[in-house]
Amino acid sequence: MAKLYVDNDKFGYQSASPTVEAFHSAIKDIVRRKLDQCGGDWDSFVFDKNYDLITAEDFAGVEKMLLDAGHKFDWSAAISPRERPEIYKPAAGVSDDDIATFSFEHPEARTAEPDAEGRELRGIGDNVAQYPQNCSGTARYIRSPDQVLKYLNEGVPADTIAIIDDSGGTLTAPILEHFKGVICAGGSTRSHLGILTREYGVPCLMNAKISGIKQGDTVEIEVTAKAKTADAYQTGVEMTANVWRLTKA
Amino acid sequence: MAQKRISYAQLLETNNMMQTCSDETYWLCVTRTVQESKLFPVPAYMMLSYLNAFYRYPSLLKKIESRMSAEEIGDRARNMGMKIQNPSMGWALPGFYLLGREWLINMGLLKPTDAIEDLVYVMDFWKRFQLSWHRNDGHITNKEYGHRAQILPESRLQVFHADMYDCAEGDELHDAAQAFMASVSQYGFLISCESRISLHNSGPYKLADDREMIVRDFMDLSESDFPWLDDVAAGVPHNNITVTMAVKDCHFYLVDDWGSFEAQPEFKADKLVGVGLYTSDNLSDGYIPLGMESREALIAKFKELNEQVKDATTQLWKRIAGWSRDQMIDAGAITYFAIIKDLAHVAGVYDVDDWMKIDERAERFRPLLNDEFSRDALGELVGLVSHPSQQVMEYTQAMHSNKPVRMYSNIPYSVLAGEAYTASSGPVYPGITYLPEKKDSYTTTRGRMTFAEYNKASREFTPPTLTDKYRHLCDTWVKYHAGSELADELYKLEQARSRNLKGKGSGLKRADIEKLRG
Numbered sequence: 001m002a003k004l005y006v007d008n009d010k011f012g013y014q015s016a017s018p019t020v021e022a023f024h025s026a027i028k029d030i031v032r033r034k035l036d037q038c039g040g041d042w043d044s045f046v047f048d049k050n051y052d053l054i055t056a057e058d059f060a061g062v063e064k065m066l067l068d069a070g071h072k073f074d075w076s077a078a079i080s081p082r083e084r085p086e087i088y089k090p091a092a093g094v095s096d097d098d099i100a101t102f103s104f105e106h107p108e109a110r111t112a113e114p115d116a117e118g119r120e121l122r123g124i125g126d127n128v129a130q131y132p133q134n135c136s137g138t139a140r141y142i143r144s145p146d147q148v149l150k151y152l153n154e155g156v157p158a159d160t161i162a163i164i165d166d167s168g169g170t171l172t173a174p175i176l177e178h179f180k181g182v183i184c185a186g187g188s189t190r191s192h193l194g195i196l197t198r199e200y201g202v203p204c205l206m207n208a209k210i211s212g213i214k215q216g217d218t219v220e221i222e223v224t225a226k227a228k229t230a231d232a233y234q235t236g237v238e239m240t241a242n243v244w245r246l247t248k249a
Numbered sequence: 250m251a252q253k254r255i256s257y258a259q260l261l262e263t264n265n266m267m268q269t270c271s272d273e274t275y276w277l278c279v280t281r282t283v284q285e286s287k288l289f290p291v292p293a294y295m296m297l298s299y300l301n302a303f304y305r306y307p308s309l310l311k312k313i314e315s316r317m318s319a320e321e322i323g324d325r326a327r328n329m330g331m332k333i334q335n336p337s338m339g340w341a342l343p344g345f346y347l348l349g350r351e352w353l354i355n356m357g358l359l360k361p362t363d364a365i366e367d368l369v370y371v372m373d374f375w376k377r378f379q380l381s382w383h384r385n386d387g388h389i390t391n392k393e394y395g396h397r398a399q400i401l402p403e404s405r406l407q408v409f410h411a412d413m414y415d416c417a418e419g420d421e422l423h424d425a426a427q428a429f430m431a432s433v434s435q436y437g438f439l440i441s442c443e444s445r446i447s448l449h450n451s452g453p454y455k456l457a458d459d460r461e462m463i464v465r466d467f468m469d470l471s472e473s474d475f476p477w478l479d480d481v482a483a484g485v486p487h488n489n490i491t492v493t494m495a496v497k498d499c500h501f502y503l504v505d506d507w508g509s510f511e512a513q514p515e516f517k518a519d520k521l522v523g524v525g526l527y528t529s530d531n532l533s534d535g536y537i538p539l540g541m542e543s544r545e546a547l548i549a550k551f552k553e554l555n556e557q558v559k560d561a562t563t564q565l566w567k568r569i570a571g572w573s574r575d576q577m578i579d580a581g582a583i584t585y586f587a588i589i590k591d592l593a594h595v596a597g598v599y600d601v602d603d604w605m606k607i608d609e610r611a612e613r614f615r616p617l618l619n620d621e622f623s624r625d626a627l628g629e630l631v632g633l634v635s636h637p638s639q640q641v642m643e644y645t646q647a648m649h650s651n652k653p654v655r656m657y658s659n660i661p662y663s664v665l666a667g668e669a670y671t672a673s674s675g676p677v678y679p680g681i682t683y684l685p686e687k688k689d690s691y692t693t694t695r696g697r698m699t700f701a702e703y704n705k706a707s708r709e710f711t712p713p714t715l716t717d718k719y720r721h722l723c724d725t726w727v728k729y730h731a732g733s734e735l736a737d738e739l740y741k742l743e744q745a746r747s748r749n750l751k752g753k754g755s756g757l758k759r760a761d762i763e764k765l766r767g
Contacts (some may be wrong), residue, residue: 005360011653012637016353017625020636023617028357043652047674048364053608054358060616073621077290079574080620087619129517143287145570152563168286174563176435186285190509192438192445201433201518230503230511234280 003036005042019066027061030054063087069095094144099215102141104165104185109211110242119220119244122213124229125205127184127241128194133186135181135203136220136246137161137214142172151175161219167191176200179242181221183208183243189228204216205241216249254672257665259369266372270343270559271656272648273392277340277507278631279649286443290574292623294442294581296352300611301586306342306679307367309593309603310374316708317596318376323381324715324759325595327400329529329536330466330491333591334449337396338382339390339506341588343375347657348630354658355636359660362670368660396503398451402724404714404755405535406454406742409462410761411749413523414544422544425551427522430492432555433467436562439569442477442581446588448507453501457763458710460522460734461501463510465492470558470693474590476605477580479688481564484557487528488692491536495523526550531569531595533694534712538746561585575683578618582607583682598706601687601700606680633658707753714742732756 004120006012006028008167015021034053045053071088075081078096081088094104096163112121137159142148148171174181176196182204184193189206197204203223208246213219225241231238252474285291328334350368353359385402388394401409416423437447442601447468453461471488472478496512499520503511510516526547527536540550569577583605593599617623623725629635634647634654645653664670690702713719719739722730730736737754744750749765751759757765 004357005362006357006638008355009637009640011640011642013625013640014637016633016635017629017630019622020625020629021450023622023626024356027617031357042360043669043671046359046671050358051678054613056613056616059614063619063622065615073619074624076285076287076292076575076620076624077574078287079572079577080290082620083574129515145288149567149570152566164287166285168288168291168443169435170286170569171288171568172445174437174566175436177431190280192443195445196431196435199427199434199515201431226497227515228517230280 002032002040004032004035015082019071020067023062026065027059029039029248030058030062071187078146095146098139101214103212103214104163104208105211106185106209109209110240111211119246121242122219122245123208123243124240125208125210125243126189126224126239127223128189128204128206129198129223130225130227131203131223133224134220135223136159136218139163139183139215139217139219141215145171148172148175151178158191161221163210164193167193169193169196177202180203181223183210183219183221185210188233190230190233205243208243210243213243213245214249218246220244222244255365255664257662259373260660260662261664262376263369263372266343267347267657267659268655269390269392269571270340270347272507273390274340274344274631275634276392276649276655277439277505284714288569289443289577289581290618290620290623291443292627293618293620294578295585296618296623297578297607297611297615298582298585299345299349299352300614301349301582302345303353303364304584304608304610304674305603305677306327306346306371306589307673308365308675310371312603313359313592313596314374316622317376320381321715322592322595323378323384323722325480325531325712326378326382327384327402328405328715329448329531329533330464330489330527331530331591331595332449332468332489333448333589334400334451334466335391335506335508336446336449337588337591338375338378338393338753339508341585342378343372345585345588346371349568351636351638351657352626352630354638358767361638361661362664362668364672365660365664365670366672367674391504396502396505397453398504399454400451401454403727404740406462406745407740407757407759407762408536408747408750409453409464409525410456410539410749410759412538413462413493413495413525413764413766414547415523417522418519422522422524422548422551422584425548425555426492426494427518427521427557429551429555430465432562433470433490434504436470436558436565437467439562439565440475440482440750441584442577444581444584445507445509445704446584450504451508452504452510456495456759460495460497461499462523463496463501463504464493464599466490466508467492470561471688472688472697473692474587474599474604474687475580475584475680476687477565478561479570479685479690482561485554485561486557486692487539487554489529490539490554491527493523493525493527493531494521494697496520497522510633522715528694530694532706532710533593535714535743535746536728538748539696541679541748573683575615579607579683583684593708594703597704597706599700599704599707602680603677605684605687606682608680609678610674612681640683650677674730714739727755730755
């Protein structure tokens with residue numbers, strides 16, 4: 001079989017992600033095979049013949065190879081498992097069906113028994129902007145466009161502290177300014193959601209590591225803590241704010 | 250084997266620019282944010298956009314330069330808040346092309362010795378544009394300048410400074426400006442499918458010992474190039490909006506090549522002490538004031554625009570929520586790939602098929618782009634820098650990470666010693682799209698135009714300050730010729746729409762401007 005230029009690599013061996021490595025290895029096999037088919041001349045293959053010889057069907061076959069081996073893919077956009085549920089891991093907490101029992105469970109969530117004020121520590125996060133007072137309200141998970149559409153049509157309930165795992169600024173775009181506060185399980189204080197909550201003056205913790213908070217719990221976020229800076233991220237300095245549960249739903 | 254047309258000096262320079270981009274891209278990616286979204290399959294569209302950039306940029310840049318050089322477009326970019334600033338030009342033009350190249354190398358579909366003439370040309374175009382656009386601060390990128398961007402000439406800065414209205418936290422102007430900037434930022438993220446590329450900040454510019462100015466551009470807001478803004482954005486009257494923003498007791502210590510800023514102490518609402526509002530494009534001859542005739546008019550304009558933008562946000566969000574995954578990927582990939590499309594508008598050679606379609610060579614790869622593979626392949630490419638092609642000898646300590654890695658593979662110098670190489674990936678191939686065809690309506694500062702009318706107007710227009718008579722009258726020349734007839738002519742062109750500076754000429758200094766503000 002034809003040998004590729006990258007087959008002789010003194011320092012590179014394989015990609016870190018098993019999925020990527022499996023895909024790239026399979027693609028390189030296709031390239032070797034097709035290069036052989038057209039006589040092995042790279043210069044006429046690379047920008048000419050390969051455009052016809054290597055097709056979308058070949059690439060679809062690469063994905064199928066992993067699926068046939070029993071692999072299910074992680075999903076990130078709600079549209080992905082909705083259109084092809086057969087290839088993705090099951091999606092939880094994205095509809096009213098299971099929202100009452102759903103919760104984020106981060107393995108590094110910091111928890112503690114209730115303090116003297118009855119506040120039960122359920123996690124930490126990075127504070128986007130410092131406010132004079134902490135922010136408390138009702139926890140509501142928002143993880144899909146359907147949930148946003150519902151609030152867009154019916155209005156966001158008063159005192160909602162939105163719990164989101166999307167650090168982007170688009171999922172909640174039409175309703176973001178109506179939240180009392182935000183707890184985001186991803187990103188950093190400079191993520192799009194962080195930037196937007198700062199612009200709107202909505203208290204927000206990013207990169208939150210929380211556990212056990214259920215839909216309807218009353219929570220408090222420590223936005224009187226110092227905002228986490230770029231330097232703190234770059235130098236690895238820990239600057240966290242607390243997330244407390246005040247009452248269960 | 251192609252003819253040997255590349256010199257040693259060209260390779261040295263190209264590899265140097267690629268390394269600079271490699272260092273900075275790593276820093277930008279690891280110190281900023283993970284791009285993720287529950288709405289858009291972001292990594293999937295990014296990976297597709299990189300391939301589209303690799304296959305199409307060389308041909309499209311040559312088409313642009315067939316009418317206007319990169320340097321001339323760089324001059325024009327200083328004169329307006331159009332989307333040929335950052336992150337478009339400082340980072341994305343080379344970055345997207347190089348990321349496409351690197352991914353193809355790791356799939357065995359490309360050698361580091363392939364498409365070398367394309368690569369040298371793309372990097373050379375980038376260098377010439379950047380040097381021209383950054384002519385006043387004398388750097389090639391914000392990164393080279395210690396993360397700042399002082400793009401504008403004194404004549405323009407004086408107008409921004411003089412005409413800005415003071416505001417303070419809690420007053421009506423402050424509230425209206427803040428509300429608009431929040432809404433338009435959010436709208437920008439939605440237009441750009443979760444990316445920040447509708448937003449750009451430049452500066453800081455020193456207004457006084459305790460005050461600085463940042464110039465904020467919000468771009469591609471109206472019914473114009475993107476098919477997904479047809480109808481839903483028809484109520485947004487301006488395609489590009491610039492807000493000048495003065496802050497007190499707050500230093501913008503970082504303005505990067507993604508167009509983002511960082512301040513110390515932290516920039517919060519109470520630091521905002523002055524604002525101005527403008528629109529511009531390549532047909533506008535600089536910045537046109539919006540509501541700047543009075544404080545009351547400016548408050549009303551901010552409020553009006555805020556409502557228009559919020560309405561468009563809701564309509565656009567509902568449209569996007571009904572899209573298929575392929576439509577989302579198309580919109581995102583086109584947003585990314587076409588981040589430099591305004592180069593073609595300025596040159597008057599814009600074509601919908603060039604910029605709003607996925608080239609069939611890139612389209613082949615779509616079946617690979619499930620969420621997990623895309624996320625991991627992208628993460629390895631720009632964050633972990635862990636693909637095989639990115640590993641270099643163990644003695645290496647890369648900038649920032651100290652690891653033996655290099656994001657972008659060098660061109661091997663062995664091509665000068667007889668190793669075979671290929672020159673180009675070829676011309677633009679036919680493209681496809683899952684989105685509706687673009688409506689033939691483009692919002693410009695001269696009103697709505699058809700695509701053909703817009704190109705014609707672009708070809709026929711040269712802003713007066715960029716005609717041969719004035720184009721090379723830079724700030725260094727003004728330093729030694731202030732008060733001369735020619736310098737006054739140049740400044741009066743910039744001052745023509747100014748409330749406080751009209752006809753004042755070239756002799757004023759910063760303190761004089763402050764006095765004129767009252």
